[in-house]
Amino acid sequence: MTIIETKKDNPKGIVVAVAPKMEAPERIDEFLTELEFLAGTLEIEIINRFAQKLEHPESKTFVGKGKLKEIDDYVKMMKVNVVVFDDDLTPSQLRNLEKQLKVKIYDRSLLILDIFLKRAKTAQAKTQVELARYQYLLPRLTRMWTHLERQRGGTGTRGGAGEKEIETDRRNIRNQISVLRKKLDKMEKQAQTRRKSRDGVVRVALVGYTNAGKSTIMRLLSKEKVYTKDELFATVDSTVRKVVLNNIPFLLSDTVGFIRKLPHDLIESFKSTLSEVNEADILLHVVDVSNPAIHDHLQVVSETLDEIGASSIETITVFNKTDQVEDLDELKLDLRLVNGQSVFMSAKTKNQLDQLREVITKKVSKFHFKIYPNYTQDQVY
Numbered sequence: 064m065t066i067i068e069t070k071k072d073n074p075k076g077i078v079v080a081v082a083p084k085m086e087a088p089e090r091i092d093e094f095l096t097e098l099e100f101l102a103g104t105l106e107i108e109i110i111n112r113f114a115q116k117l118e119h120p121e122s123k124t125f126v127g128k129g130k131l132k133e134i135d136d137y138v139k140m141m142k143v144n145v146v147v148f149d150d151d152l153t154p155s156q157l158r159n160l161e162k163q164l165k166v167k168i169y170d171r172s173l174l175i176l177d178i179f180l181k182r183a184k185t186a187q188a189k190t191q192v193e194l195a196r197y198q199y200l201l202p203r204l205t206r207m208w209t210h211l212e213r214q215r216g217g218t219g220t221r222g223g224a225g226e227k228e229i230e231t232d233r234r235n236i237r238n239q240i241s242v243l244r245k246k247l248d249k250m251e252k253q254a255q256t257r258r259k260s261r262d263g264v265v266r267v268a269l270v271g272y273t274n275a276g277k278s279t280i281m282r283l284l285s286k287e288k289v290y291t292k293d294e295l296f297a298t299v300d301s302t303v304r305k306v307v308l309n310n311i312p313f314l315l316s317d318t319v320g321f322i323r324k325l326p327h328d329l330i331e332s333f334k335s336t337l338s339e340v341n342e343a344d345i346l347l348h349v350v351d352v353s354n355p356a357i358h359d360h361l362q363v364v365s366e367t368l369d370e371i372g373a374s375s376i377e378t379i380t381v382f383n384k385t386d387q388v389e390d391l392d393e394l395k396l397d398l399r400l401v402n403g404q405s406v407f408m409s410a411k412t413k414n415q416l417d418q419l420r421e422v423i424t425k426k427v428s429k430f431h432f433k434i435y436p437n438y439t440q441d442q443v444y
Contacts, residue, residue, distance in 0.1 A: 076107040076145035172326040194243040198328040265313040268343035272360040273320025276383040279410040353387035380405040
């Protein structure tokens, strides 16, 4: 008997954004393009975009009544399975949208959390994502039990089955959050012990907006196999490799990429992983120089580094993907306000890879000589 495997079709989805009235159409388009890319990471096939300019999202349904009807009509006509919003939705907005559209609703945080859950490989990363998901879920439990509301009353007692179930679930989730936090604290103490064992070795951390090419540069510098792919959040787990350039050893770590509107709970949960960034001597800030939203990406990374307390660490800015830029000289002039030493390169073609190695060697050697004062310059070069 021959077994024929049928390929399951990816769910069809649309993306929705609300932006201030003064927002440029190009920026809204960039936001929706990124949201499409995020949805694609979960294998959601985006077939259309919807955007509305409002000073503030509607409190009940996020979008206005007219736009919601337009979306609802399209969802029914095209048999859409998923609607993805570019902002976080309140519990009531989520409930109202699901009731109206009758399809799966993703807000930005839930989408990113599901991607992290898919990407996490180590026990620590899985625990971090699980904690963030529970923290996200806790205030949204009510919508899960709306189908039980009909059971309320009629027994002469205050509240009903739905209300009791919600309270039970809340208590269970709070207990889970407590257990996961204790588990993460234990993992962090173990990680601190491992980091202490590396004392005396210069530490370099790769940071940057997601999909900027950090893992590819990690692979080129360490000459080891590291997972790389053209997708958002290809790396969630922190990876550390020993690298030697011109007889100078150092530890190079690849960390999770930053992104616009990264959920706060996720940043909090990943604080232990991001310790690789905080405790680094040097940061390699990798930037996708071909991305139209490059200035936004630079700002997001700067703000995130500031939030985790790593903004004062000496930084080398690596402008990657120059092979995808037509007028590089003009772009360099446009980026003249970027502080610190910088390298323009292509990890794909390895153009200017030697220059990157040279800049890293010089920076690392300064720290290395503080640790090993008996080294001479001749031994390095």
